[in-house]
Amino acid sequence: MNNRLQKLSEKFAEKEIDAFFISQMENRRYLSGFDGSAGYLLIMEKKAVLATDFRYTEQAKTEAPGFEILQIAGSIADWFPGLVSDSGIKRLGFEAGDVTFNFHRQLNDAMKKKKVPVKLVPVNGMVESLRAVKEPGEIEFIRKAAAITDAAFEYVESTIKAGMTEKQVAWELEKSLRENGSQALPFEIIVASGPQAALPHAKPSDRVINEGEPVLIDMGARYEGYASDLSRTIYIGVPDGTFRKIYRTVLDAQTVAMSIISAGITGHQADSVAREIIEKAGYGNAFGHTLGHGVGLAAHELPRLGPDSEETLNEGMVFTVEPGIYLTGWGGVRIEDTVVMEQGKVRVLSQARKVRYD
Ligand code: ZN
Numbered sequence: 001m002n003n004r005l006q007k008l009s010e011k012f013a014e015k016e017i018d019a020f021f022i023s024q025m026e027n028r029r030y031l032s033g034f035d036g037s038a039g040y041l042l043i044m045e046k047k048a049v050l051a052t053d054f055r056y057t058e059q060a061k062t063e064a065p066g067f068e069i070l071q072i073a074g075s076i077a078d079w080f081p082g083l084v085s086d087s088g089i090k091r092l093g094f095e096a097g098d099v100t101f102n103f104h105r106q107l108n109d110a111m112k113k114k115k116v117p118v119k120l121v122p123v124n125g126m127v128e129s130l131r132a133v134k135e136p137g138e139i140e141f142i143r144k145a146a147a148i149t150d151a152a153f154e155y156v157e158s159t160i161k162a163g164m165t166e167k168q169v170a171w172e173l174e175k176s177l178r179e180n181g182s183q184a185l186p187f188e189i190i191v192a193s194g195p196q197a198a199l200p201h202a203k204p205s206d207r208v209i210n211e212g213e214p215v216l217i218d219m220g221a222r223y224e225g226y227a228s229d230l231s232r233t234i235y236i237g238v239p240d241g242t243f244r245k246i247y248r249t250v251l252d253a254q255t256v257a258m259s260i261i262s263a264g265i266t267g268h269q270a271d272s273v274a275r276e277i278i279e280k281a282g283y284g285n286a287f288g289h290t291l292g293h294g295v296g297l298a299a300h301e302l303p304r305l306g307p308d309s310e311e312t313l314n315e316g317m318v319f320t321v322e323p324g325i326y327l328t329g330w331g332g333v334r335i336e337d338t339v340v341m342e343q344g345k346v347r348v349l350s351q352a353r354k355v356r357y358d
Pocket of ligand 1: 229293320322336
């Protein structure tokens with residue numbers, strides 16, 4: 001039993017389960033080390049099984065030591081009842097946020113048919129809350145992913161010019177990320193210029209970037225499976241008063257939020273500090289998303305930093321701090337860094353340059 005499985009099985013009693021069936025991809029990887037694209041885990045208190053098909057059994061043996069590897073084939077009905085029938089399991093947790101209605105029905109039907117008396121119990125966020133607190137090795141992977149992202153940004157910041165399209169800039173970024181060692185990107189790069197930057201998640205288009213426009217860039221790299229997340233907003237040409245004011249407000253909101261975020265505060269408290277600064281500057285309605293989110297094996301995971309988040313920010317958590325202001329017809333500014341909670345305070349992992357306007 002590895003340390004992560006140990007921590008997980010310690011929570012079985014409070015959820016009233018005696019085993020846990022894992023189907024979610026990142027959770028499977030986190031608990032077993034196996035990063036193939038298909039497979040399931042059955043975690044019992046004294047034993048752990050990794051069920052995967054012919055394509056992956058050899059890989060699974062290497063990547064998931066300590067797991068019993070079960071080679072599966074056919075539909076769930078062919079192997080699931082056998083997997084759980086002789087195990088003594090009475091109440092089996094399943095990942096309610098991942099299992100589809102159809103899959104749940106197949107599991108139930110298969111057990112009924114074979115008269116296996118196991119009750120399926122929905123469980124939420126159990127592995128995700130373990131994943132939120134990173135081990136030193138995980139933080140190092142995210143730091144490396146952040147360094148790759150920084151390098152790509154710095155390259156593009158020095159070469160971007162009026163006349164390029166958003167897609168061209170996105171492609172330069174993507175090449176740079178991959179050349180600097182990123183695995184497949186954790187999410188599609190955002191390059192949004194001029195009025196397009198008012199859409200927080202705009203897709204890069206064939207729009208030509210003009211002089212006198214903001215360009216919002218949001219991207220991440222992946223290293224050893226771990227993601228980073230970085231946003232910068234640059235200005236082509238000499239920034240006007242409006243851009244300076246909005247940019248300064250966003251940067252101020254980010255800087256102050258980072259300085260007050262300490263271990264023990266809630267995601268809601270962190271969010272409200274940044275939100276208040278933006279509101280006071282008169283852009284209260286223009287910050288329409290949350291302040292941040294956890295980053296790890298998934299680009300978006302726990303904890304959440306937002307008005308509805310009662311989650312506590314704890315030592316070892318890695319998350320983004322990304323305030324923004326978006327004005328329809330004008331454009332937008334977002335500044336985002338990936339940070340880690342260390343010794344009760346925020347340490348910034350991404351180091352890409354930020355322009356400061358006085
Ligand atoms: Zn983000």
